[in-house]
Amino acid sequence: MKLRTVLLTAAVAITATQAFAARPVSIKYNEDIVVEGDQIYSHYVVSCSNGESKDISAWDKRKTWCVGKGLKDDCSKKQIKTAKQVCR
Numbered sequence: 001m002k003l004r005t006v007l008l009t010a011a012v013a014i015t016a017t018q019a020f021a022a023r024p025v026s027i028k029y030n031e032d033i034v035v036e037g038d039q040i041y042s043h044y045v046v047s048c049s050n051g052e053s054k055d056i057s058a059w060d061k062r063k064t065w066c067v068g069k070g071l072k073d074d075c076s077k078k079q080i081k082t083a084k085q086v087c088r
Helices: 002-019 079-087
Strands: 024-035 039-048 053-059 064-067
Touching: 024 079, 039 079, 053 079, 064 079
Parallel strands: none
Antiparallel strands: 024 039, 039 053, 053 064
């Protein structure tokens, strides 16, 4: 019975932690940056509900959104998906 109570308490704690995970509060444009080969990306700053600020980059005329400033490693086609990812 005690093991069951401990497992139930742990499950509730994990669920509560996930419910309070940081989320994007705002996404603000910062600047356009020209890199090699005349390629341009837009730099945005995401403010998260936990008070942190994170960088994301928009490439290909805002068709591709990537985590980080000027990086093309972890990308998606949706701005909000990338913003949620950096706030986790």
